[in-house]
Amino acid sequence: MSDFFKKSDLTRKQAESIISDTLRKCDDGELYLENTKSETILLDDNKIKNSNYNSDLGFGFRAISDEIVAYSHSNEISKNSLKQSSENLKSTLKSANGIYNYSIPKSNKKYYDNINPIEQKTLNSKLEILNKVNEYLRSKDDNVKQVTANFLGEQKSIEIIRSGGETLTDARPLTRFNVSVMLEKNGRKETGIYGVGGRESYDTYLKEDNWKKVCDEALRIASVNLESKPAPAGEMKVVLGPGWPAILIHEAVGHGLEGDFNRKKTSAFHNLMGQKVASEGVTIVDDGTLNKRRGSLSIDDEGTPTEKTVLIENGILKNFMQDRLNARLMKTKSTGSGRRENYRHIVLPRMRNTMMLSGKQTQDEMIKSVDKGIFAVSFGGGQVDITSGKFVFNCTEAYEIINGKIGYPIKGATLIGDGPSILKEVSMVGNDMMLDPGIGTCGKAGQGVPVGVAQPSILIDKMTVGGTKL
Amino acid sequence: MVKDQEYLIKKASYCLDLAKKYGATNSSIIVNNSISETVNFRNQKLDESNRSDNLSVNITTYINKKKSSISSSNLLDDNLETLIEKCVETTKNTPDDEFNSLPDNNLLVKEVKNLDLYDDTNFENDQKIDYLKNLEAAAANDDKIINTESGFTQNKSNFILANSEGFCKGYKRSSFTASSVTVAKNEESMERDYEYSSKCHIKDLKDAEELGKLAASQTLRKLNPKKIESEKIAIIFDKRIAKGILSTFANAISSSSISRGTSFLKDKINQKIFSSSINILDKPDILKGLGSRSFDSEGVKTETLKLVENGILKEYLLDTYNGKKLKLKSNGRCGGTTNLYFENGNINYKDLLDLNSKSLYITETIGHGSNIVTGDYSVGATGFLVENGEFKHPINEITIAGNFKDMFNNLNLANDLEFEYSTNSPTLMIEGMVVAGK
Numbered sequence: 009m010s011d012f013f014k015k016s017d018l019t020r021k022q023a024e025s026i027i028s029d030t031l032r033k034c035d036d037g038e039l040y041l042e043n044t045k046s047e048t049i050l051l052d053d054n055k056i057k058n059s060n061y062n063s064d065l066g067f068g069f070r071a072i073s074d075e076i077v078a079y080s081h082s083n084e085i086s087k088n089s090l091k092q093s094s095e096n097l098k099s100t101l102k103s104a105n106g107i108y109n110y111s112i113p114k115s116n117k118k119y120y121d122n123i124n125p126i127e128q129k130t131l132n133s134k135l136e137i138l139n140k141v142n143e144y145l146r147s148k149d150d151n152v153k154q155v156t157a158n159f160l161g162e163q164k165s166i167e168i169i170r171s172g173g174e175t176l177t178d179a180r181p182l183t184r185f186n187v188s189v190m191l192e193k194n195g196r197k198e199t200g201i202y203g204v205g206g207r208e209s210y211d212t213y214l215k216e217d218n219w220k221k222v223c224d225e226a227l228r229i230a231s232v233n234l235e236s237k238p239a240p241a242g243e244m245k246v247v248l249g250p251g252w253p254a255i256l257i258h259e260a261v262g263h264g265l266e267g268d269f270n271r272k273k274t275s276a277f278h279n280l281m282g283q284k285v286a287s288e289g290v291t292i293v294d295d296g297t298l299n300k301r302r303g304s305l306s307i308d309d310e311g312t313p314t315e316k317t318v319l320i321e322n323g324i325l326k327n328f329m330q331d332r333l334n335a336r337l338m339k340t341k342s343t344g345s346g347r348r349e350n351y352r353h354i355v356l357p358r359m360r361n362t363m364m365l366s367g368k369q370t371q372d373e374m375i376k377s378v379d380k381g382i383f384a385v386s387f388g389g390g391q392v393d394i395t396s397g398k399f400v401f402n403c404t405e406a407y408e409i410i411n412g413k414i415g416y417p418i419k420g421a422t423l424i425g426d427g428p429s430i431l432k433e434v435s436m437v438g439n440d441m442m443l444d445p446g447i448g449t450c451g452k453a454g455q456g457v458p459v460g461v462a463q464p465s466i467l468i469d470k471m472t473v474g475g476t477k478l
Numbered sequence: 479m480v481k482d483q484e485y486l487i488k489k490a491s492y493c494l495d496l497a498k499k500y501g502a503t504n505s506s507i508i509v510n511n512s513i514s515e516t517v518n519f520r521n522q523k524l525d526e527s528n529r530s531d532n533l534s535v536n537i538t539t540y541i542n543k544k545k546s547s548i549s550s551s552n553l554l555d556d557n558l559e560t561l562i563e564k565c566v567e568t569t570k571n572t573p574d575d576e577f578n579s580l581p582d583n584n585l586l587v588k589e590v591k592n593l594d595l596y597d598d599t600n601f602e603n604d605q606k607i608d609y610l611k612n613l614e615a616a617a618a619n620d621d622k623i624i625n626t627e628s629g630f631t632q633n634k635s636n637f638i639l640a641n642s643e644g645f646c647k648g649y650k651r652s653s654f655t656a657s658s659v660t661v662a663k664n665e666e667s668m669e670r671d672y673e674y675s676s677k678c679h680i681k682d683l684k685d686a687e688e689l690g691k692l693a694a695s696q697t698l699r700k701l702n703p704k705k706i707e708s709e710k711i712a713i714i715f716d717k718r719i720a721k722g723i724l725s726t727f728a729n730a731i732s733s734s735s736i737s738r739g740t741s742f743l744k745d746k747i748n749q750k751i752f753s754s755s756i757n758i759l760d761k762p763d764i765l766k767g768l769g770s771r772s773f774d775s776e777g778v779k780t781e782t783l784k785l786v787e788n789g790i791l792k793e794y795l796l797d798t799y800n801g802k803k804l805k806l807k808s809n810g811r812c813g814g815t816t817n818l819y820f821e822n823g824n825i826n827y828k829d830l831l832d833l834n835s836k837s838l839y840i841t842e843t844i845g846h847g848s849n850i851v852t853g854d855y856s857v858g859a860t861g862f863l864v865e866n867g868e869f870k871h872p873i874n875e876i877t878i879a880g881n882f883k884d885m886f887n888n889l890n891l892a893n894d895l896e897f898e899y900s901t902n903s904p905t906l907m908i909e910g911m912v913v914a915g916k
Contacts, residue, residue, distance in 0.1 A: 015554060053738050055575050058547070059568055063561060065552040075520075080529040083551040093529070099603070100527035131571050154738055190740055190851060197851050199740070239856075241879065241914035242708040272520070274625050274661050276668065352530060391844040391858070395661050395670035396703075398875050400845035400858035422847045422856040422877045424914075474847075474856045474877025474914045478708055 012041040012067075012167060018087045024173045030071060030094040031171040035106035036332055037071040037097075039169045040309065041085070042351040046162035047126050051138035053154065059131070068351040071097040072333055073104035079354050108171050109336070115313035119297055119304045120207035122179045124163040128209050134159050137214055145189055145223050151234070152227070153197070154190035159183070161210065164350075168311040176311035182206075182302070182458060184447060185213045187226040193234050200230030201404070205446035208300045229386060229405050232417045239421035239475025240408065245381030246423065246468045247374045247409065251442035252386060254463035257292060258362050258450065259390035259399040260427040261285070265319050265327075266452075267334035267345070267357040269394050276397035276428045277325065285325045286431030289367045292320040294329055296344055296360035302446040303361035303460035307344070310355055314344035319362075320431070331357040349455035359450060361460035367437025371465040374436050376412040382473055383407045383414055384423070397427035400474075422474040430468065438465030480650065481511040481533070486638040487646060489553060493537055494642055496559055500566040502539035504580050505642045508775065509553075510534045512635035517606040519628045522614045527603065539565050543574040577802040580641055580776075585808055587647065587773035587780075594765045596634075596650040597679040606630040609656065609686045616690030617660050622701070623694050624668075628658040645777045653768070654680045658693035664701050669872075671697035671841070676899075678766045696841070699862075703872040706863065706915040712837040713878055713911045714830065714864065717894070719843055720820075720903035724758070726882065728815050728901075730850045731785065731793075733800030742853035742883060743791065750789045752886045755823065758786035760795075762816035769817040769900030773810065780810035785818075819902040823891025827905050830892040832867035838913060839864050840878065853882040873915075880911040 013020050023039065031037045043065050050058040068081040069090065078100035080093035141157045161183045168176040184205030191198055202225040204213050213219060248256060261277070269275035277285065286292075296305045296314025305314045310332050318326050330338070331346030334357055347358040375383060383406060390401030400422050408415040425433075441464040450459040486509045497505035511533050518526040535558070538547040546569040548561045610628050617626045631654070638648035657674035673693040675684035715723065727743075735741035743751065752758075762780035764770050773779055776798055783793050794804070797812035823830075831837070840861035847857035856879035863870040885908045892905040 015556075056573050057575075059572055060546070061548045061561070061564060061568065063548070063550040063552055063557065065550075065557075076524055077526045079527065080531075082531040083533045083553070084531075089531075096527070096529045100524070131568060135571070135573070154740055192739075197740070197742075199849075199851050239879075241877075241912050243916055272625055272627075274668075274670070352532065354526070354528065389846045391846070393670065393842075393844060393860075395668050396860070396874060398844070398858065398860070400847075400877070402845055402847050402856070419852075420847075420849060420854055420856065421879065422845045422858055424845075424858040424875055424877050426875060472705075472875060472877060472914050472916075474858070474879050476856075476879045476881075476912045478710065478912060 012085055016085045018090060026090055026094050027169055028171045030097055031108055033104040033106055034071045034073050034108060036109055040068045040351055041167045042066060044162055044164040045126060048160055049134050050158040051142055052156045056135060066351040069093040071101055073101045073106050077354060081351050110172055112311050113313055118306045120181055120300050123181050123209055125161040125181050125183045125209050137219060141187060141219060141223055145227060149227060151191040151193045152189055153192040156188040158186050176307055178307050183210050187222050189226045189230050191230045191234055198230050198233035200226040202226040203447040206300050206302050207304060232405055236417040236419045238477040239418040240473055240477050241475045243470050243472050245378045246471045247383045248466050249385040250440045250463060250465050252444040253384055254364060254461035255387055255390045255401055257364050257463055258461050259392040259401060260430045262359050262362045263392050263394055264427050265329060267328045267330040270328050271334050271338050275394050280325050283325055284323050286320050286323040287434045288323045289437050290320060290323050290431055290434055291365045293318050294359050294362045298361050301361050301460045302458045308346045309348045310346040312342045312344040317343045329357045331355050347457050349457055353455045356452060358457055359459050363462035366439050366441040366464045369436040369438055371438055374465060374467040375409055375414060378409045379411055381409045383409050399427050400424045423471055425471045433469045434466050435469050436467035440464045480513050480634045480636045490638050490640040493558055493562060496562045497539045500563050502566050503542055504540040506538050506580060508536045508637060508639050510637040512633060514631055514633040516629055516631040517603055519610040519614050521626055522618060537565060539569050541569050543576055543578050544569050544572045545578040546572050577799050580643055581778050581798040581808055585778045586645055590647055590649060590772045593763060593770045595678050595770060597652045599680045601632050601680055612686035613658055613690040616687040617658050617694045620694060620698060622662045622664055622698060623660050624663045625661040631655045639777055652678055654683050656683060656689055658690055660693045660697045662697045662701055666702050669697055669700040671700055700872045703874040705875050706873055708914045710910060711913050712834045712907055712909045714837055714839045715906045716841045717903060717905055720906040721899060721901040724818055724901050724903055726848045728818060731795055733794050733796045733804060735850060736794050737800045737803045740851050746791050749791060751791050752786055752789040753889055754789040756786055756789050757821040759784055760815045760818045764817045767817045771816055775813040778808045778810040780816055783809060817900055820891055820904060822893040822895045822904055825892060827892045827894045830905055830907055831864055835866055837864045855880050855882055876913050876915040878911050878913055
């Protein structure tokens with residue numbers, strides 16, 4: 009655990025007194041301290057291209073009065089710097105006249121170990137694996153023209169000091185291993201990308217078989233795409249595979265169920281609480297408590313313990329995801345969803361691991377039921393317009409379905425749909441729920457945070473596929 | 479106040495000396511400080527204030543042909559010493575790469591031109607609040623506007639780039655940015671749109687009332703959108719998204735994409751890739767330009783590049799490493815383009831709308847649908863149906879798709895270029911793209 013005051017002219021006592029004084033007439037607020045160590049080691053084009061180590065230290069001081077948030081951050085943990093931030097907050101909230109809410113729920117549960125993944129493995133052993141990845145892929149297929157592989161590791165230590173001196177801490181490990189391979193055959197080039205990760209040590213992925221599986225999957229996707237034909241254009245049935253395709257859930261409904269957009273009534277879902285927003289059999293939860301998953305947190309970035317929040321139960325909208333600010337203004341409680349990319353950013357209600365739970369049907373039944381449509385197995389990224397509800401995501405592996413059979417692979421295409429209505433088009437929910445491999449990063453208001461998704465196979469009766477073949 | 483040159487130079491030379499002490503044969507460093515102050519409004523009331531003071535240092539150490547780097551926001555001397563020792567240690571354990579080196583001395587900038595990129599004005603939070611009050615009053619004027627969120631940010635920054643060969647230069651920059659996002663609602667639909675303005679100098683910023691009016695009118699006109707049939711159709715890209723086509727082009731000609739062989743424009747140098755009326759320039763010395771800079775992030779002098787001339791690709795965007803790999807000299811584009819733009823076309827905006835009896839005018843795209851390996855393009859879009867030069871009705875929940883190789887060849891430009899951003903395009907039309915709708 010970091011001692012943020014060790015090399016500072018500012019003592020913990022002095023900090024506590026500045027915090028309490030600044031937040032005296034505010035409704036909420038805290039000092040957030042963060043120390044992050046991270047590394048990137050990249051192999052590209054047959055060489056170790058980059059080895060970077062980053063050490064990031066800073067604080068963010070937040071004061072809230074009614075709906076107004078005042079925030080100030082700096083890299084210098086010093087008396088002067090904290091005092092200047094305090095002056096900034098006070099000048100914004102001159103007329104604050106609230107009552108500070110001291111209460112914050114407690115939990116001792118931890119969903120990951122206090123480890124620094126970077127220090128657990130020597131540089132040489134990481135370099136060695138990257139070189140093996142390169143050799144393995146190039147020897148496996150003559151069409152391999154480019155291999156990129158990298159390790160990303162970090163340990164983020166945080167401390168939250170609230171008015172009155174209450175202190176909450178967390179230390180979060182995060183690792184990721186990615187492989188990208190480009191094939192070239194008969195003048196045509198295609199790429200396949202795969203990765204794994206989570207809040208645990210590199211060792212989970214570095215064992216012989218594990219890294220080979222990641223390589224094999226990247227190579228398989230690239231090989232499929234080499235044979236792909238232009239994707240169809242227009243509305244049709246879509247079968248989504250299990251696991252990572254759940255970014256559809258993340259984009260289509262997840263963002264629209266975040267507390268801030270609903271308090272502001274700018275989400276297409278704001279007036280649908282308690283109403284049917286999905287087909288019967290569709291249940292969606294957002295869970296911060298899964299062991300060592302990428303989107304898991306023991307406490308959120310306001311200090312609230314995370315939980316498993318039921319968003320949609322059997323088709324009915326049950327809950328939004330809340331941070332403390334939006335929960336207070338909507339007269340409900342925080343769901344432990346208050347997150348920030350780092351100390352440079354304000355807290356927003358965000359997703360953690362968003363999952364659609366299993367139903368009863370099989371993927372086979374779904375494909376057999378489709379006369380004309382597509383089967384989407386893997387995706388790149390997605391995006392949503394919260395207000396109109398329209399969302400997109402990009403297929404990176406997909407096939408045409410004709411007369412109940414899987415046909416040829418199709419080129420990457422964007423799929424577009426309408427968030428509030430798409431879940432009513434779900435006509436089958438599979439029995440094969442799967443978690444994603446641990447690679448997701450969600451962007452909102454310029455802040456990226458690690459998230460997870462999960463879902464079973466599903467059949468959507470109508471979606472627009474953005475191909476080029478009419 | 480943003481840290482002065484003296485402080486940054488002191489930190490830089492402290493680090494370069496340490497790198498040498500621990501055994502680096504060469505090293506380079508960037509020390510940066512930026513302070514930004516933001517005020518946000520929502521529905522004509524103060525919503526958020528945010529002050530951000532960012533210090534950062536990036537150090538790269540070389541031991542002959544080995545290289546490694548560190549970055550940190552903690553500029554305390556003993557922390558920097560620990561990190562540099564670690565960096566040099568890592569460098570020793572990293573394999574040789576024959577193309578690793580500092581830039582050639584004769585390519586480095588000798589004299590930094592004053593491009594008027596810094597405005598000393600301190601636009602106080604109370605002044606930002608007044609600006610935002612005027613902006614939001616104009617934006618909220620129509621009853622159908624149910625939510626407005628607007629912000630004003632002042633940013634001041636200063637940096638020093640130095641290396642062990644004696645290079646040491648840097649300068650201050652400023653930017654003032656105002657933006658507004660509005661939501662409009664009626665019985666049938668709810669829509670969002672935006673407008674923003676960003677300038678180096680406060681006096682060049684768009685008038686608050688004008689900005690608010692634009693943010694509102696651009697949202698109101700999107701109400702009651704329809705979905706259209708799937709078909710092949712001419713697509714007109716509004717200026718604010720046409721620049722995205724240029725950004726994809728820039729990615730595809732970056733020397734790293736070219737040297738790695740992962741660009742659809744590899745081996746296309748001196749070949750015709752656009753229709754012959756097209757010229758693309760990257761001009762680093764525009765006074766007060768948002769993308770202007772005298773040297774790149776390695777210190778290499780930047781000069782105007784004619785990237786595409788009469789449709790023919792003339793240059794890649796080169797840095798030192800990838801340049802050496804391609805046996806070419808850096809042209810000062812480490813870190814990307816400067817002020818990148820299409821030269822004006824030869825028809826006016828009105829005539830471009832009139833060129834086809836039916837076309838789609840796109841104002842926003844969503845999704846990450848540009849693949850620079852294959853050139854395939856497929857994104858979600860919103861916009862308007864244009865018939866006989868007139869806007870008929872708004873459109874949403876469609877995708878537009880094509881391949882950049884064809885799109886570049888079928889590209890027409892209007893003559894309405896303005897320098898609003900760092901990458902700028904006139905209104906642009908591409909024929910023969912596929913729309914997927916119903």
